[in-house]
Amino acid sequence: xxxxxxxxxxxxxxxxxxxxxxxxxxxxxxxxxxxxxxxxxxxxxxxxxxxxxxxxxxxxxxxxxxxxxxxxxxxxxxxxxxxxxxxxxxxxxxxxxxxxxxxxxxxxxxxxxxxxxxxxxxxxxxxxxxxxxxxxxxxxxxxxxxxxxxxxxxxxxxxxxxxxxxxxxxxxxxxxxxxxxxxxxxxxxxxxxxxxxxxxxxxxxxxxxxxxxxxxxxxxxxxxxxxxxxxxxxxxxxxxxxxxxxxxxxxxxxxxxxxxxx
Amino acid sequence: xxxxxxxxxxxxxxxxxxxxxxxxxxxxxxxxxxxxxxxxxxxxxxxxxxxxxxxxxxxxxxxxxxxxxxxxxxxxxxxxxxxxxxxxxxxxxxxxxxxxxxxxxxxxxxxxxxxxxxxxxxxxxxxxxxxxxxxxxxxxxxxxxxxxxxxxxxxxxxxxxxxxxxxxxxxxxxxxxxxxxxxxxxxxxxxxxxxxxxxxxxxxxxxxxxxxxxxxxxxxxxxxxxxxxxxxxxxxxxxxxxxxxxxxxxxxxxxxxxxxxxxxxxxxxxxxxxxxxxxxxx
Numbered sequence: 001x002x003x004x005x006x007x008x009x010x011x012x013x014x015x016x017x018x019x020x021x022x023x024x025x026x027x028x029x030x031x032x033x034x035x036x037x038x039x040x041x042x043x044x045x046x047x048x049x050x051x052x053x054x055x056x057x058x059x060x061x062x063x064x065x066x067x068x069x070x071x072x073x074x075x076x077x078x079x080x081x082x083x084x085x086x087x088x089x090x091x092x093x094x095x096x097x098x099x100x101x102x103x104x105x106x107x108x109x110x111x112x113x114x115x116x117x118x119x120x121x122x123x124x125x126x127x128x129x130x131x132x133x134x135x136x137x138x139x140x141x142x143x144x145x146x147x148x149x150x151x152x153x154x155x156x157x158x159x160x161x162x163x164x165x166x167x168x169x170x171x172x173x174x175x176x177x178x179x180x181x182x183x184x185x186x187x188x189x190x191x192x193x194x195x196x197x198x199x200x201x202x203x204x205x206x207x208x209x210x211x212x213x214x215x216x217x218x219x220x221x222x223x224x225x226x227x228x229x230x231x232x233x234x235x236x237x238x239x240x241x242x243x244x245x246x247x248x249x250x251x252x253x254x255x256x257x258x259x260x261x262x
Numbered sequence: 263x264x265x266x267x268x269x270x271x272x273x274x275x276x277x278x279x280x281x282x283x284x285x286x287x288x289x290x291x292x293x294x295x296x297x298x299x300x301x302x303x304x305x306x307x308x309x310x311x312x313x314x315x316x317x318x319x320x321x322x323x324x325x326x327x328x329x330x331x332x333x334x335x336x337x338x339x340x341x342x343x344x345x346x347x348x349x350x351x352x353x354x355x356x357x358x359x360x361x362x363x364x365x366x367x368x369x370x371x372x373x374x375x376x377x378x379x380x381x382x383x384x385x386x387x388x389x390x391x392x393x394x395x396x397x398x399x400x401x402x403x404x405x406x407x408x409x410x411x412x413x414x415x416x417x418x419x420x421x422x423x424x425x426x427x428x429x430x431x432x433x434x435x436x437x438x439x440x441x442x443x444x445x446x447x448x449x450x451x452x453x454x455x456x457x458x459x460x461x462x463x464x465x466x467x468x469x470x471x472x473x474x475x476x477x478x479x480x481x482x483x484x485x486x487x488x489x490x491x492x493x494x495x496x497x498x499x500x501x502x503x504x505x506x507x508x509x510x511x512x513x514x515x516x517x518x519x520x521x522x523x524x525x526x527x528x529x530x531x532x533x534x535x536x537x538x539x540x541x542x543x544x
Contacts, residue, residue, distance in 0.1 A: 127367035131426075134327050135381050136356040142384075 023219045030148055030218070033141040043146040044153070051112035051147070051214075052154030056161070058111055059104055063095075063162035066103060067169025070094055074170070075178050087180050088189035091170030092163075096193065096202040097258070100163030102250050105209035107162075108155055109242040113217035116147055117238040120221025121231035129222075144222065148214050155210025156203050163202070201257045208249055213242040278304045280437060280469045281326060286335035288321055295321050297493035298335065303486075305436075308463050308470040310480045312515065313490035319473040322490070323439045326471070327361060328352045340436065357385060360430030360438040364445060366422035368414040374401070374425050375410040381432045400428040404458060420451030424458065431462060437469045438462075444476040452476070456483045477516050481505060489515065 037044045074090040120143065123129050129139045167189075174180040193199065217238045224234035281303040288296040295318040303309040311319050324330045325337050328344045337344040342355060368377050378397045382388060388396070401407045404424040414422060423443060430438055443455050460483040463470045474480045481487070481501040489497040489504075489512055497504070497512045504512060514522030530536065 126365065126370070127363045128369055130329065131361065131363055131367035131369075133329065134356055134359065134361040135384070135429075136353040137381070137384050138353075 019223075022223070023215075026219050026222065027215055029140055030145055030215075033138060034145045034149065036141040037145040037149045040146075043142070044149050047147045047150035048154050051108075051116065051150055052158060055108060055111045055154070055158060058107055059158045059162050060165050062103065062107055063100075063165030064169040066099060066162075067091060067095065067166030067171075068173045069169075070099075070166065071170040071173030071178070075174060075180065084178075084180055085184035086188055086192075087170065087174045088167075088185035088187075089192040091174070092167055092189045092193050093198060095163040095166040095170075096198050098250070098254070100166065101159045101202050101205040101209055102246060104159040104162040104206065105155065105213060105246040105250075106243050108151075108158060108210070109213045109217075109246065110239050112151065112154075113213050113238045113242050114235050116151070116214065116217040117221040117224070117235045118231060120144070120147075120218060121224035121226075121234050124222065124224060125226035125228075125231060144218050148218060151214030151217075152207065152210045155213070156206040159202065159206035159209075197258075201253075204257075205250065205253050208253060209246050212245045212249060216242040216245060280305045280340060281471065282336075282338040283322075283325070284336050284338075286325060286332040286337055288318075288325060288330060288332055295493055296325070296332075299490070299493075299495055301488055301495065303437075303469055303471055305469050306463065306467060307485040308460060308472060308483055310472045310474055310484040310487045311490060312473075312475060312477065312480070312487060314475060314515070317490050318493050319490055320441055323361070323441055323471065323473055326437075326439065327356065327359060357381075357433055358436045360433075360435040362423065362426050362430050362438065362440045362443055364442045365419070366414075366426035368417075368422055368426055368429070370414050373410070374406070374412050374414065374417070377414065377425060378410075378429045378432055380429065385433065396432070397428075400432055401425070403431070403462065404428045405454075418451075420447050420455065423447070423451075423455060427455075427458060427462070431466065431468070434466065435468065437471065440470065440472045440474070442474055443472060444474055444479050452479050456480070459483055475515075477518070481516075 070091045071087065074087050074094075075084055078084045078087055078090065120129075123143065129143070132139045132142060171185060175182045175185055220234040220238045220241070221231075224230045279302055281301070283299050283301040286296055286299045287294065299322065301309075301311070301322070311322060313319050321330065325332055326339060326344065328347065331345045339355060340358070342351070344352070344355070347355060368374075369380065372380075375397055378400050379393050382393045382396060386393075398407055398410065401410055404427050406421060406424055406428065409417065409421065409425070414425070417425060427438075427443075440459065443459065444452055447455060456479050459470055459472065462468060472480060472484065481504065484501055486500060487498060487504045488495050491511055497507060497509050499507065505516060507513060507516070510522055513519075520526050
């Protein structure tokens with residue numbers, strides 16, 4: 001009994017390590033075969049439509065609401081210290097540094113990541129990928145790489161739009177609903193937000209999240225057992241793993257980026 | 263052999279071989295699927311590979327297409343050893359092969375027209391006008407020119423299979439492999455598909471390898487048959503030889519008998535033991 005459970009643990013560990021190795025190799029092969037994604041950029045643009053443009057609604061609406069909540073909560077806290085004019089700064093910094101990239105990443109993982117996994121998994125299950133290979137067309141170059149680059153390009157744009165909508169939401173609530181002074185809302189924000197430290201770091205974060213989410217989504221789809229159960233399991237794993245990856249990477253990146261900043 | 267009638271353009275019997283498999287083995291992990299297969303397909307022939315489900319027929323096609331490599335033995339297509347080709351060589355060879363997957367494997371996000379045009383667009387620099395003409399010709403050959411603008415989800419199973427066939431012959435391959443082309447078709451589609459395979463083979467000068475377990479339909483159209491069971495070729499011959507065969511396995515298969523060398527029951531403990539009757543008796 002004990003021996004069997006230890007053997008099972010060992011088996012699972014070996015399988016886990018093997019899978020990580022396989023994923024790393026997959027990532028490498030995908031980068032190597034990325035030529036087509038740029039030479040025939042139309043393929044990548046098509047995928048940007050599916051993963052980026054079709055995610056716009058959920059990203060914009062979520063951004064607006066998160067910004068409005070930030071406006072309410074931020075005002076509530078700031079007015080205790082009589083510094084409600086700093087509301088613009090609070091809203092903008094929270095969004096561009098953290099909430100924009102992280103929440104857009106989580107939404108992107110569940111909206112676009114799951115769709116990518118299900119699509120690739122079903123293409124595999126219905127032998128479309130094998131058919132492509134038999135037609136002397138490399139599915140990694142033709143199907144996988146364009147989706148990867150589309151995700152990597154879309155993600156920072158979506159995060160930026162999320163932050164922009166959030167700031168607009170904060171402005172609506174702070175200035176128009178509560179009555180914070182419009183001039184100080186914008187000017188304090190302008191003074192406090194640093195392009196390199198805040199905005200650029202936010203963009204770097206969202207690019208990293210884009211790489212992580214699309215790689216996980218594509219790998220899970222490509223590696224999914226070709227059954228209904230296999231594809232549904234892979235889709236779930238994509239959302240869980242890439243969400244956790246976004247949060248963990250966010251912590252690591254924040255620790256490096258914002259050391260010693262006030 | 264009736265297939266020789268279709269090989270008039272070939273000068274000698276020696277040049278005539280398109281696919282040659284010698285002592286090929288293949289296994290997934292410890293499970294040996296193919297245990298020393300010898301098979302030859304000559305140009306212009308329709309060759310059937312028959313056997314019960316799970317006997318390694320599809321794996322045989324994957325070996326020929328280079329999707330898996332033989333453990334031992336060689337697989338030669340048009341004189342080239344598939345197992346020794348590098349990636350570029352394999353892709354070059356595959357451009358001369360077509361494969362029809364069991365359920366068509368059409369790309370579901372693009373139309374019938376775009377499916378057939380896929381390889382032409384990927385591998386040639388033909389102008390769109392020429393591609394359009396070629397695609398319509400291929401679709402006409404399978405009787406589905408009128409369905410060019412439909413999406414794969416709007417096709418019946420038989421139609422999807424025919425579109426996949428048009429796609430497989432888009433680049434005028436020398437070899438077309440069919441994985442269970444008759445599975446799940448109604449009697450009319452069955453006859454249509456069988457006739458198409460024979461007609462396209464003859465008119466386009468193809469060689470066709472048909473993996474199937476539909477004995478009656480395939481015996482009508484094939485030149486030569488290989489029977490695979492448990493990873494080895496157990497019988498081979500022309501359609502007439504197979505029909506007349508007295509080998510127990512072939513007889514059971516051709517006549518669709520439930521029990522014979524292929525047992526009806528999956529290996530199990532004795533019935534009495536499983537029901538606990540022996541314990542009661544004791």
